[in-house]
Amino acid sequence: MLIEMSGDEQRLSEPVLNVLVVDDDELMQHTLSVYLSSLGHSDVIASNGQQALDCLRDEHFDVILLDINMPVMNGSEVLAAIRKQEQQTGIHQIIIMVTGYAETDDLRKLTEAGADGYVVKPVDPIKLEFELIRLTR
Template sequence: MGDTGTGKNALSLHVLVADDDFFMQRLATILLNSLGHTGVVVDDGEKALAALAKRRFDLVLMDIMMPNMDGLQALASLRKQEQVNGRHQRVIMVTGHAEPTDRARLSAAGADGYVSKPLEIDALERELRRVMSWHPHE
């Protein structure tokens, strides 16, 4: 597997961005594009699950706090579906209320990774690399 950043041997990821904030949607897609990845945007957990039912994504970048169905509810539903279908969708959770215990709490909830808002390109790239190397690209 190549790097997840830009470059000759880069792995271009197709990422589902689930966030209800327009600014964060734009920021996430701009950062992903600058790293050589593509992004599709939805604004709540229900729409994220619907998008995942229709097509495959390499990774989901999911905000914790969204209307209708929040990110943790969507993650729990996704992990429950995976017990039936045998697949594993990589999910990086995103939160604006970063706490020291977030990584352990989100990992226990089934998240593969975690980044805090506001998104920063270096932190996002590090977490993308870590999560994609932890789970070999399928």
């Protein structure tokens, strides 16, 4: 017997992720939050890198969506701090960089710095969903 399921029913079987959104732009925060909510995921917002590190001390996140250009502590500095902490804890944190830099060399540098993936602004919700699935399976 073949049972067909609608897209909403299929999504219910997908794992619910707790995502830390780190971006200083309120519109981008809202956009990413709406995308994540539509996929059934929960999110917490941090407006700069230091807030992100504070959030990580208090809560577990399945994925971090991390902007590069932010005040206080930029995304590259946050990425380096998290990867350094991982060497002590042995626990890998999935980090997807959210960037306006779409040049191949820029994206390669993000990967070399330790990013697990990236999405380019303006963020395409389908590409975001693909990265989330690719990195959490």
